[in-house]
Amino acid sequence: MSGTVVVLGAGMVGTCTALHLARRGHAVVLVDRREPGRETSYGNAGIIQREAVEPYAFPRSMAKLVEVAFRRGADVNYHLAALPAVAPRLAGYWQHSGAGRYPAIAAAYTRLIEHATSEHAPLIAAAGADDLVRRDGYFHIYRDAAGLAPAVEKAQALQRSHGLRHEVLGPEALAAAEPALRQRLAGAIHWLDPWSVSDPGELVARYARHFRQLGGTIAQGDAATLQQTPAGWRVTTADGTLDAEQAVIALGPWSEQVLGPLGYRLPLFVKRGYHRHYRGGAGPRLPLYDVDRGLVIAPMRQGVRITSGAEFAQRDAPATPRQLDLAEASARELLDLPDAVEPQPWLGARPCVVDMKPVIGPAPRHRGLWFNFGHGHQGFTLGPVSGRLLAELVDGEAPVVDAAPYAPRRFG
Template identity: 45%
Template sequence: MRSVDVIVLGAGIAGISAALHLQARGRQVLLLDRGPAGEEASRGNAGVIARDGCIPHRLSASPMVLGAQALGLRSDAHVSWWGMRHHLPWLRAFRDASASVGVSRYVRALAPVQAAAVGEHLALARAANALRFFRPTGLVKLHDARDAEAAELEAHFARIYGTGYSELSSVELARLEPHLVARGLRAVYWPDGQSVSSPGGVTKAYARLFRERGGIIDTGDALSLTGAHGVWSVRASRGAVEAGTVVVALGSWSADLLTPLGYAFPLAALRGYHLHLRAAAGASLSRPVADVARGFVLSPMERGIRLTTGVELAPRDAPARPRQMAQALAAAREIFPLGSPVDAAPWLGARPCLPDSLPVIGPAPAHPGLWFCFGHADTGFALGPATGRLLAEMIAGETPFADPDPFSARRFAAGWEMLRFA
């Protein structure tokens, strides 16, 4: 049996970044995935690397809005009847976390990690020869002028954290994005963030860097993990591998491995779609634009303008449904002159999301040598390199650069009666 220091399960942005930071601390690391690196959410996202102060997806407390979402009448969120039935406690907890106290806790917890996000990405991108994907575009957010709350909250946090933030007049918006039509919408510019032209290209470049630095990438099923007496082993395509330390970075699939071990995380797979489109003749878009009320993002990418949808709460592995993308596309055409699609069909993926929208980063409370790095919700592409560093610092016994307490697995421990904690 082969032996390494650390096995990282899952080769998305979270797992690859953790593997690189552990490797930089002298660990021999094996990165295991069932398929090629960077093929799931880490490929299909909107490529926005937002700065601190941005607030997460929220769920309205209004019964009217919830009803419309359940009926599939709004593009920002589709909550299927299955979602209502199976995720009611999750939905309640998510809605509670959407209130201003929960949002404030979220922003405070993530601020130091988000502040490090761009720098951590650029350091990896420089080493991986991937700087060509990065652009200092910032982000434009469009808010429904009648719903001032989200914009007010963000303005408040941007002031606290000193993050660049400016309300744009129609003239200023036209100067920034001449082909955007935002009549009746409130436009806000976040200049400090970056975006990338290919999230999959970036993630795969980081995986190549890991391999070039001596890391091992292998395929295999993470669910083959077994552990006894502090030694963990998995079956990989080139034979079994053992290690004293295992990192679970399986994104929306993390609970498949952890629930049988006794960790009943309330992890939801918030599905989302993307479709690349051509810009209509003569039109161009220079930076990501997020329409907050209707839940979609338009992001210029290598393949065209990528339109990503809001959240769909449906069974993770159910077939794609066309409705939300159709709604988002109709809404997107109202604000930008889009041409024909580039892709034959929309891509479908899932954001791994806990009710407080914060990831779980840190040790498993009842299994020595087992570590968690998942649940990055809708900011995982941005945060992966920074949370990978945080996790590696914790595993190596260094002083972590950010307070890891808000990300502790123990915040969900109320339902884990079966486990005896260390």
């Protein structure tokens, strides 16, 4: 298939990349071992986080570090056996989270987040996915007034600096807004700009269906078979060998499997996460981020989804869902939570980079090879704008944002 672009990885980022390339007239084949949207993009909290203008930094306060060290909360866990391998990446993450580097990183991150909902909107419309999307925000809920007060100050600062809309709810207002809550909490910040999705995997699947309508092809294949040829790139699919002029690696937490054999050693690591659904009780109207306990409670088509925070471990290590157990216990304090739908929790991995910025752009040492991965917690949010940016770079167009902060060359 001469002149084809092959996109490896059919999560939100890869699917949107393929979609934007197809919109520009490219012959595109989207390759994955599974159907679109069935891996990392399936498992998130389903929030298009327009308010998330600051990436998740490594904790700096001693109190938080002690809490993490003793694994006391649902927000962070780690495997002791994984630390020797992960430690160099965590050290880089720590360094980039410091006051000297973080502001510039956040500024670059913001430039992508600013396009989150505006880039999802036309794809949602074209894919006929409006039934999956709510455009009335979500809540950061606080059990303790001592935590709410500084959060309100921060929200007000973000409204002044970035125009992010929000409302502050006291105990009575929050109880009225979310009558399923069993406790009277200190209050909440209602972020008004984000959108929530009732089935994240299905949204990706509909984007993929729209990609097919534009003439794109979806194939089952093994991205690890990627190899360079004199004319471009070759990958093995269930239908045989596929030759392409250009290739895009959009494999999220599996990107290193393909990068390594090509000689790239980028500072990547994963944060694993868990979720489970509960069906039958009264759930929340909008997603709730329980800030004090580090979990998200989100209404989904499959039931109420409880998600845990970050687990630092090897990507394929056995599951240790203690975080989700803690999250479930915290959620039961707030809601009449019914029995779990799945017999075992879902486990996935977020693809992270030590400087908290995605890797988007041309491979430094291989002609016709492109990277689009490393979006951390926000691949679901940033997939459309990242896909557009990568397609613009492929075509040599003026990019929607300056691509320099995300270029693979920043790592040498």
